[in-house]
Amino acid sequence: MEVCQVLHMNGGRGEKSYAQNSSIQRKVISMTKPIAKEAITNLYRNTFPASLAIADLGCSSGPNTLYAVSELVKAVDEVRRKLGHQSPEYQVLLNDLPGNDFNAIFKSLAGFQEDMRKQMGDGSGPCFFAGVPGSFYGRLFRRKSLHFVYSSCGVMWLSQVPEGLEDNKGSICMVGKSPPSVVKAYYRQFQMDFSLFLKCRSEELVAGGRMVLNIYSRKSEDPSSKESCYIWDLLSVALNEMVVEGIIEEEKSDSFNIPVYTPSPLEVESIVEKERVLHH
Template sequence: MDSRFTHSIPTLGFFSPIHLHIIKLCSNGKSENERKNGDEERISKYSYVSPLCMSGGDGYNSYSTNSLLQRRVLSKAKPVLVKNTKELMINLNFPTYIKVADLGCSSGQNTFLAMSEIINTINVLCQQRNQNPPEIDCCLNDLPNNDFNTTFKFIQFFNEKNITSKESYFVSGVPGSFYSRLFPRRSLHFVHSSYGLHWLSKVPEGLEKSKMSVYITNSSPLSTYKAYLNQFQRDFATFLQLRSEEMVSNGRMVLTFIGRNTIDNPLHRDCCHFWTLLSKSLRDLVVEGLVSASKVDSFYIPFYDPNEKEIKEMVQKEGSFEIRDLETHGYDLGHCNQDESKRSKSGQNEANYIRAVSEPLLVAHFGDAITNILFNKFACHVSQHASCRNKTTVSIVVSLTKKKLSSCPKV
């Protein structure tokens, strides 16, 4: 395995001298207004969704420190990423300029791994084919609340360790939701997004009272599943339509989701599913009088774990892209069912991971007073379920090609 996917990256306190700028984009007028219609009440009701982002900085509880799982996922998706990068360059006849976007880049150690793989693949292929390497515009996108400062601290490592050629790439930050327009029409050649698209743009409408469950469980009414599925379908269709406007014909996308491998029972989630264990931990706090039941009842995770069939159907229905690759990989959180000390360590590791991706949401709704005790309980629940192997939770990797304009639906 490439050592970049296994070794910890040191924190750096300075910026690279390479070309770096931040782009602040305005919202897309009409389509954005249409999406906002009727949302005022929901924004107030679920205001905790607004600060959705990973925990910033590079401290003990940060996403940067607790993102080994995502690094493993990037490693598994690497063959698809490399293959599609090569095919893009060949099909576009080795263009002199390439614009690449990483959507939902987050912050910290993993941000530049996919981008550096794309750049290295392009440069090596150009050397092999005796072609001049293109100038590469590298756009890092996430929500405005993302910790871009921590992200850019790692540019020096990106510059010194990961790149075969330093003269021809330019890095920029693009704050904004990938459920809105981010780039000019027909300007993007390659889009990558890893572990971003299972996050929804908002909490689904029409959810019944949760009975202190933050997500779908085996005991949820079928209407809860349908509400989450409908929101995912709307969001993913929006994402595909907007990217089809921004991408050139024959452009490529490689997208990785947290998904599930169940089809027959859409409500089934393992007993050790991370949101199931978070619900258990919150219920513990209710029993201890630290949180009110009504407060837990009003909290929902804006998340959906699709299966392959649901992803494939939405791509085909939207119509702008053709599926090239569709793979499913195991979801490895490093669970261990051996001695007690290793179980405890596994529990703490998963608690740190879930905390890093959910703490801003939880703090916005519950405040920060309960956070430490909540994730101590979460770690205990994980340890108690150490023999669970997350049999239904998987990572799904899909690569897409933008159809030629004549074969795309009108937008």
Template sequence: MDMIEFFHMNGGIGDASYSTNSGLQGMGIMKTKGVIEQAVSDLCRSSVKFPKTLVMADLGCSLGPNTLLVGSMVIDAVAKTSLEMGFKSPQVQINLNDLPTNDFNTIFIALQDLQVNSTNGNINHQPACYFTGVPGSFFGRLFPMKSLNFVHSSYSLQWLSQMPELEEINKGNIYLSSTSPESVSRAYFEQFQKDFIRFLRCRSEEVMAGGRMVLTVAGRTTDDPRDEESNRLWRPFTMALQDMVYEGLVEEEKLDSFNLPQFTASPTEIMNLVKMEGSFEIDHLEIFYLNWDAWKGKKNMNDALSQLKETEDDGTVGHGVAKAIRAVIESLVANHFGEAILDDVFKRYGQIITNTRSESHDVVSITVSLTRKM
């Protein structure tokens, strides 16, 4: 399955778009705000000569308020650091990258608001900002040699470049579960290892010595990738598909041949792969948890962020999660099963989640801050 040809988040700004249904991902970015600001500040302060231009890349930027949020954090950190050091703010070049099927037009339309609001009114130290769209897979080279100062990626690197080749059928599953054969688990990890090392090697060629990266991924805390912790979001979707198989609406062979091209790594696996590749040093690694309630019926990221202090249940979590996950994987589901099942399967998915509210609904996130070795 060639991901680059069709995989994308739902575009636009409508009710079914990723832009409207990415509140949890926005909360994740807010959780990493301090790490991003520290990395940018350290980058500026560690330079032998204060940079005149800071070039960053946001890899897997998708679209919507989260994309603008990351850019504004970097711009503000540059402005604050330059003011504290008594230097004129450097120019900032922000390269927004995603697969060619990404809705870049919606991003570009929204960029004017970022330029106006990015420095909280600190006009005297506002960096001059330039934005570029860079379509392509981040598992390959995207930029000239030693051209980047800072790289950010949020909730993208858990997606594989392709589905691993499986020796055995992952019967009745769409992802790793306790019933998945060991060979399937091994194939998933080997594909992730290949992809992650390729990502690091490409960035090692593009990032200047001393440059920084901040990467956030959906991950796990357990050693076993088949542990339930990795399958909480996907088991209800499997159940929805299984119900449709029983009712004759989906062929069983179609279900058995559908596997999500994703791998939720552990902190140990990430640290070992960084060490194995050898081009970067880990400055900081942290684990945090986000609750699915961030998706419950929220219309924009600001509404979702309010739930950092508000967690009472309003009965809409299943509907909200179904919309959010549909905004992410609709292209995958439609490519494999066809568009005819989309409304039905995601409705069932939401109902199953609503009926299992007693179970843990936390998403494990891992953030790692790295420095390119000299």
């Protein structure tokens, strides 16, 4: 079965839900808020759109989704008040894979809208929300329809498990002991996916549109360094212990691999530059 049909964060608001276990992701959004704020306010100052379409790609569910959106909308509202402009209307497009718990988001929208009215007061334009299920490694929106694209902690997830991982036995991802062929397979898949991601967004963004991506990455140029692979190494050890105890079949464990790649800044920059040359 394809990754896009099965991969999703745990829904609901229970003890094991993503909503209750995403504090690190919340911290990432908070840390990078000044960058997102600067990008969307520069967009507004340069274009003054009557309506502003914002897409959150890999939105998941829980409080982080609407937290990110609220900060973007408040940033624009602050600038337009200082300039004495009428507020734009906001179209917020929340995207994730089909298995995402969109219902949990929709149920919280009434409270979110009320909180935003209290914080921004009269004169702020309405926010219209829509859920957009589908993989962001493909077209999701009409051509030239988005003003601002935002994604946090999503792009390191690959569209599929890379091909050619037969020699990655005993590991569930690219780790320090993985053979060079496995490391190359993961990077090749990231190259293809991220290039396609950028191509699709370039078609969907309006002229002068902005995009902010928060990506888990690594400082080292070694793809199998501990900073990017440590957690997967630990999980591999746990699964191998379960194989020894007979809880999991060895064949099933060997066939299981996580579709995730944490790139270095240089790897991201090189792909962005390649796409810039290709499409300009």
